[in-house]
Amino acid sequence: MIDFGGWDMPVSYPAGTIKEHKAVRESAGLFDVSHMGEAWLRGPRATEAVQRLTTNDVGGAAAGKAVYTLLCRPDGGIVDDCIFYKRSATEYFVILNASNIAKDLAWMREQVGGMVDLE
Structure with a gap:
């Protein structure tokens, strides 16, 4: 261990x-994924925010579906990989890697913090 x-x-x-x-x-x-990070993105612009953060069409997923994707900087560099779950067009749940939770959340807040509630 x-x-x-x-x-x-x-x-x-x-x-x-x-x-x-x-x-x-x-x-x-x-x-067991207990060690991984969890966050919610909520608000009327949640789909727009998720589309800005990720490389896959998470917003185009059906409600209740999950999409494995990458968090990418505007220059195309990879921040991390993650899994987004679409609850609705205004609510998404994301699973983050345990070793990068604080870094990933800080980066996400920098990119879309004013667009959505991120908790």
Whole structure:
């Protein structure tokens, strides 16, 4: 086990990582995401804000769907990867990487803080 963002995370498995990987790919797997960051973007301009932040068409997703995407700077550089869930055109939920929660939220606030409530 190692410390990852204040959480204990496994880095190896008794049967080996390849066997563990194959079991997940061929059967099923469960991944605990308790360590990851969570935030809501809400407001009448939420879709506009999400479209400004990400590389994929998160706003075009159906309500209740999730989109794996990248947070990108205006120059195209990658800030981080994340998963956005569209609840409605005015409400989105985002899952952030544990080691980058504060950095990602600060960057998102810089980009669209005046457009949406970000909590």
